[in-house]
Amino acid sequence: MPILGNILQIGELPHMTFLKMKEKYGDVFRLKLGIVPVVVVSGLETIKKVLLKQGEQFASRPNMYSFSLLADGKSMTFSEKYGETWKIHKKVMKNALRTLSKSEVNSLNYSCRLEEYVCAEASDLVNTMQQLSKDHGGFNPFPLITLTVANVVCALCFGKRYNHHDKEFLRIIEINNDVRKVSGAGLLADFIPLFKFFPSTGLNELKKFIRAFNDFIANAVQEHYGSHDENNIRDITDALIKLCNDRNKYDKNYKLSNEQIISTVNDIFGGGFDTISSALLWCMLYLLKYPEIQEKVQKEIDEIIGTSRSPRFDDRKDLHYTEAFINEVLRHSSFVPLTIPHCTIRDTNLNGYFIPKDTSVFINMYQVNHDQTVWRDADLFIPERFLDESGRVDKSLIEKVFIFGMGVRKCLGEDVARNEMFIFLTSILQHLKLEKEPEHHVDLTPVFGLTMKPKPYTLRTENRL
Numbered sequence: 001m002p003i004l005g006n007i008l009q010i011g012e013l014p015h016m017t018f019l020k021m022k023e024k025y026g027d028v029f030r031l032k033l034g035i036v037p038v039v040v041v042s043g044l045e046t047i048k049k050v051l052l053k054q055g056e057q058f059a060s061r062p063n064m065y066s067f068s069l070l071a072d073g074k075s076m077t078f079s080e081k082y083g084e085t086w087k088i089h090k091k092v093m094k095n096a097l098r099t100l101s102k103s104e105v106n107s108l109n110y111s112c113r114l115e116e117y118v119c120a121e122a123s124d125l126v127n128t129m130q131q132l133s134k135d136h137g138g139f140n141p142f143p144l145i146t147l148t149v150a151n152v153v154c155a156l157c158f159g160k161r162y163n164h165h166d167k168e169f170l171r172i173i174e175i176n177n178d179v180r181k182v183s184g185a186g187l188l189a190d191f192i193p194l195f196k197f198f199p200s201t202g203l204n205e206l207k208k209f210i211r212a213f214n215d216f217i218a219n220a221v222q223e224h225y226g227s228h229d230e231n232n233i234r235d236i237t238d239a240l241i242k243l244c245n246d247r248n249k250y251d252k253n254y255k256l257s258n259e260q261i262i263s264t265v266n267d268i269f270g271g272g273f274d275t276i277s278s279a280l281l282w283c284m285l286y287l288l289k290y291p292e293i294q295e296k297v298q299k300e301i302d303e304i305i306g307t308s309r310s311p312r313f314d315d316r317k318d319l320h321y322t323e324a325f326i327n328e329v330l331r332h333s334s335f336v337p338l339t340i341p342h343c344t345i346r347d348t349n350l351n352g353y354f355i356p357k358d359t360s361v362f363i364n365m366y367q368v369n370h371d372q373t374v375w376r377d378a379d380l381f382i383p384e385r386f387l388d389e390s391g392r393v394d395k396s397l398i399e400k401v402f403i404f405g406m407g408v409r410k411c412l413g414e415d416v417a418r419n420e421m422f423i424f425l426t427s428i429l430q431h432l433k434l435e436k437e438p439e440h441h442v443d444l445t446p447v448f449g450l451t452m453k454p455k456p457y458t459l460r461t462e463n464r465l
């Protein structure tokens, strides 16, 4: 259609529409979303060409209005164009994340600071869930899970956790939820540029959130400048400030500005907050849907960790069924259905099709995770598919679960995410049995977004210990 292009065709769950279109048009087809031509790529082998073999040619990000608002257009993840500066920025982010997630702690109980933060939050989470169930019976886990996960990333980035009643912190969480409801509307401006000039509630909400989020981060960074001590690096923000200061002393010819370096903290905060909370909300929903699977995970926790100590990162290698369950949730829900949009850096060719420079490219990860030629009975939920005959996780199958992207643009937080999901889930299940409300039906239909959340649900808990 003029102006709208194929927008009306893509519906509420675009990844599902793209999946159906793939049946008809093959691994590579082109749509017009508004006035923007978008190439949609499916099929594992074709996707490998795009992200691995010809990775560099597809490694940039398109100019999208909503992306330009994030971190004032300095986001390494969303807005920086692929090139030398971007490569340095990604390295800075990788190192920043490693500094703190792998840094040693003074306690014998923990292997690193990330583990210390996650275990402390997990213990609070279990207590609060017990209390909520006692006080209210069924409760909605969304706010609590989001706060818990946000607190871990806050501790990593800013060295402090927030009280669950802290007004500023709650505001950020709340606006984030509001924005999810309207982001579909806000995104129209990404494809029909005229929309950025129309007064739209969706777009205004999105801008309000991004402003509040940027202010929240900027205040925390400002506080850090005031108390910075280069001999005592407390968190990721300190590590980034030190990097800026050291360069100022020894190297004036740098490509990355100090502002870009500091904006890294926006990306880490943004990346580590909505994704992991969505993952946990999906895990809990699947446990409500399949109580017999919940029992198997609990049996494994009881046998290997027991009741006298809390779970640790190191337990991951021994809890094969639990790992299989988490990976089946990632695969089956595919709650990040498409990668962040990619963009070609020059004219290129894919499976015989010509794709011009600066074309937006959507990669359908959901399709790969539900491809019957890759996964037998792909639409069924079967954690056992990841286990070999001796009940051990088959790592080669786990690598096939496609949810963190692949190649140069691959997610930097996979290890952090996998460790966090494991600790939160095993801590909950060590102490609590999760049950759905008797009259409720468990609905696995997602609400579409960059990360898809389940529809709101409630649950009850019963103490196991």
Ligand code: HEM
Pocket: 076, 077, 078, 090, 093, 097, 267, 268, 269, 271, 272, 273, 275, 276, 279, 336, 338, 339, 340, 341, 403, 404, 405, 406, 408, 409, 410, 411, 412, 413, 414, 416, 417
């Ligand atoms: C279950 C949790 C997570 C999932 C499923 C996930 C998934 C993804 C996906 C699909 C991408 C885009 C890849 C592409 O564009 O091709 C991405 C990028 C990214 N993720 Fe994650 N992510 C998760 C958690 C995290 C965490 C915890 C962090 C950091 C603490 C993080 C940091 C990033 C960054 C920095 C990028 C941008 C990479 C780039 O543009 O080159 N992610 N993630």
